[in-house]
Amino acid sequence: MIIAIDGPAASGKGTLAKRLAAHYGLPHLDTGLLYRAVAKRLLDAGLPLDARDHAVAAATTLDVATLDEDALRGRPMGEAASIVAAFPDVRAALLAQQRSFAAQPAGAVLDGRDIGTVICPDAPVKLFVTASAEERARRRTLELVGRGEPADEAAILADIRRRDARDSGRATAPLLPAPDAVILDTTGLTIEEAFQAALQLVESRIAAYNSL
Template structure:
C-alpha cells in the first residue's frame, strides 16, 4: 500500500505522515529532506544553486548521514531546498530513489509536494495537507526560534509566501493538489485531530477501492 501525502510547508504534513506510517506499519520517507540535504550540501561545496548539472551531481552523491537534523531544519535549508527543487536535473536525480522507496514490497508513506502527482500518481491513497499562511508562519517561527534561529515572524511569513509561489509555479513537477487527493485543512485543528481526520480519510478511500 502506497500513501502519498502532499502539502505546504508547516501545514503539519510531516507529523501527520510519520504518524500515519506508524499506524499502518509502513516505511516512511520525508522527500523534502532530500531536497534540504541537497541544498545544504551544495552550499557547503560552494556550488551555485542555479546550476542544474552541478547541483544534480550533489544530489546523486548524497549521504543523509552527513547531516545533523538541525542542519536540515533551518530557515536557510528550507530556502535552499525550494531553490534546488525547481531544477529539472535535480528532480530527475532524485526521482528513481523516491520511486524505489515507494515500490518496496511492504509499501510506504511518502510526503512532499509532488508525490501524488508525479512520484506516485497511482498511490492507493492521497492526501493534501494545508493551512492558512499566517498560521503556518507562526508554527514554523515557533519551531525555528526554539532551536535558536533569530528570523523574525515577518521575514519568515514573506519567505513562506515566496516559497509557496516558487514551488507552485515551477515548470517541472509543481506543487499542487492531485485531483483525487483528500483535502485536510489543519488551520483550526490540533495535530491529534488532524491525524485522526487523515486516518479516517485514508480508511474511506481504501474502503471505496475494496
C-alpha cells in the same frame, strides 16, 4: 499500501506522515530532505544554489540512507531546497530513489510536493495537506523558538509566500493537489485533531480501494 502526502511548507504534512507511518507500521520518507541535502552539498562546497550541473551531480550521488535530518532542518535550508528543486534535472535524478523507497513490499508513506502527482501517481491514498500562510508562519515561528533559534514571524511569512509562489509556479512538478487527492485544511486544528482527521480520510480511502 502507499500513502502519498503533499502540501506546502509548514502545513503539517510531515508530522502527519510520521504519525500515519507509525500507526500503520510503514517506512516514512520526507522527500523534502533530498532537496535540502542537495542544497547543503552546494553550500558546503561554496557553490551558488543556481549551479545546476553541480546540483544534478549531487542529486545523482545522494544516498537516502545517509541523510542527516538534524543538519538539514531549519528555515535557511528550506529556502535553499526550494531553489534547487526548481531544476527539472535535479527532480529527475531523485525520481528513481523516491519510487524505489515507495516500492518496498509493505508499502510506505512519502510526503513532499509532488508525491501524488509525479512520484506515486497510482498511490491508493493521496492527501493534500494545507493551511493558511499566516497559520503556517505562526507554526514555523513556534518551532524555531522551541529550538532556541531566532524567529521573525513577519519574515517567515514572507519566506512562506515566496516559497509557495516558487513551488506552485515552477514548470516541472508544480505544487498542486492530484485530481484524486483529498484536501485536508489543518488551519485551526491541533496536531491530534489533524491526525484523527487524516486517519479517517486514509481509512475511508483504504476501504474504497479494497472494495474494488
